Amino acid sequence: MAGATTAMQAWLGSRAQVRERRGMQRGTEPQGILVDLASNDYLGLSADPRVIEAATAALHQFGAGARGSRVVCGTTAAHQDLEEQLCLLTGQEAALAFSSGYTANIGVLTALGGPGTLIIHDAHVHASLLDGIRLSRSPSLEVAHHDIAAIGAALAGRTQPRAVVVLESIYSVLGDAADLSAVARLCATFDALLLVDEAHGIGVADQGRGAAHAAGLAASPHVAVTATLSKALGSQGGAVLGSPALREHLVNTARTFIFDTALAPSAAAAAARAAAIVRLEPELAGRVLANAAALAARCGVPQAAGAVQSIPVESAARAAELAAGLRTRGVSVGCFRPPSVPDGVSRLRLTARANLTEPELEWAANTVAQAVESAAKDGSA
Numbered sequence: 001m002a003g004a005t006t007a008m009q010a011w012l013g014s015r016a017q018v019r020e021r022r023g024m025q026r027g028t029e030p031q032g033i034l035v036d037l038a039s040n041d042y043l044g045l046s047a048d049p050r051v052i053e054a055a056t057a058a059l060h061q062f063g064a065g066a067r068g069s070r071v072v073c074g075t076t077a078a079h080q081d082l083e084e085q086l087c088l089l090t091g092q093e094a095a096l097a098f099s100s101g102y103t104a105n106i107g108v109l110t111a112l113g114g115p116g117t118l119i120i121h122d123a124h125v126h127a128s129l130l131d132g133i134r135l136s137r138s139p140s141l142e143v144a145h146h147d148i149a150a151i152g153a154a155l156a157g158r159t160q161p162r163a164v165v166v167l168e169s170i171y172s173v174l175g176d177a178a179d180l181s182a183v184a185r186l187c188a189t190f191d192a193l194l195l196v197d198e199a200h201g202i203g204v205a206d207q208g209r210g211a212a213h214a215a216g217l218a219a220s221p222h223v224a225v226t227a228t229l230s231k232a233l234g235s236q237g238g239a240v241l242g243s244p245a246l247r248e249h250l251v252n253t254a255r256t257f258i259f260d261t262a263l264a265p266s267a268a269a270a271a272a273r274a275a276a277i278v279r280l281e282p283e284l285a286g287r288v289l290a291n292a293a294a295l296a297a298r299c300g301v302p303q304a305a306g307a308v309q310s311i312p313v314e315s316a317a318r319a320a321e322l323a324a325g326l327r328t329r330g331v332s333v334g335c336f337r338p339p340s341v342p343d344g345v346s347r348l349r350l351t352a353r354a355n356l357t358e359p360e361l362e363w364a365a366n367t368v369a370q371a372v373e374s375a376a377k378d379g380s381a
């Protein structure tokens with residue numbers, strides 16, 4: 001009956017009030033912004049005419065949607081080209097495209113997991129990895145951020161025949177890097193698989209080839225990689241990279257691959273073109289790191305490993321206030337609060353982009369630095 005409040009509506013209303021009180025309300029409004037330090041378009045490729053042109057050509061050739069799952073009728077030449085380009089960029093033997101990075105992570109973890117697979121993960125891994133671990137029904141163990149000794153102890157003491165260690169190469173909120181070489185050595189010693197989420201590594205680390213490539217782990221039998229096409233590659237979608245046997249296993253068992261409509265061919269074509277651009281123009285990744293260094297220096301934080309710079313803020317409410325204030329002044333920044341930050345520390349998340357001009361970068365960095373400094377003074381007054 002219109003006008004009556006259902007139990008569900010009452011509950012939704014009370015949850016919204018709690019979020020509002022704690023400064024935890026999120027929104028989805030489009031933003032008219034002068035300088036974007038919030039998006040993950042690290043190389044500016046989402047608006048690159050060559051990427052748009054590739055997507056447009058695929059729209060005309062294949063239509064707006066994939067029309068079915070990859071294993072039914074959804075695989076097109078654009079998907080095949082994308083997987084080839086991802087292998088050329090990262091040095092991996094095989095790639096499988098998914099409809100998002102989220103579904104790639106859930107797909108690979110559920111396909112590899114189960115009672116016979118122990119999954120060990122860093123406390124700061126992304127929600128999609130945590131969801132994949134939960135859905136896999138594997139025994140799992142969380143270790144403190146970067147605690148390599150704890151990973152070694154868990155691997156040494158395991159009773160399951162198989163084990164997977166899950167990390168991000170460059171962490172999405174903190175912006176710091178995992179020691180992939182050390183963890184890969186442990187995985188080789190204890191016959192485990194290291195699964196590295198390179199959402200923030202590909203396109204940025206090692207001239208865009210990613211941190212696994214930088215560590216010489218691209219074709220290691222003990223390493224597999226997941227990627228998103230929606231950050232440095234400027235498009236939409238995700239992928240798992242590794243051995244041909246892993247790819248074949250996923251095609252046959254990964255539920256988020258089999259029971260999901262394939263990635264739109266235009267998104268696949270855009271990401272394929274972007275991957276080729278990253279490979280052929282390694283200076284793009286260099287520019288991101290140079291801009292990240294300038295941003296970190298002006299904001300008084302140590303430079304992180306990739307495009308993401310993280311500024312801790314005393315409370316969730318203060319972080320939300322700072323981000324909102326900056327938005328009114330024309331700078332868009334990310335605002336990360338619990339539960340997105342497992343250590344409970346709210347943060348402003350700034351992303352450097354290769355296509356920020358010098359004046360844009362200087363103005364935006366100064367605006368952020370002044371806002372943070374004056375918030376700190378208010379806080380200590």
Ligand SMILES: Cc1ncc(COP(=O)(O)O)c(C=O)c1O
Nearest residue numbers: 100101102126172199228230237
């Ligand atoms: C580390 C990490 N993994 C996976 C994802 C999910 O990727 P997508 O947005 O393509 O679903 C993200 C996106 O925020 C991420 O930061």
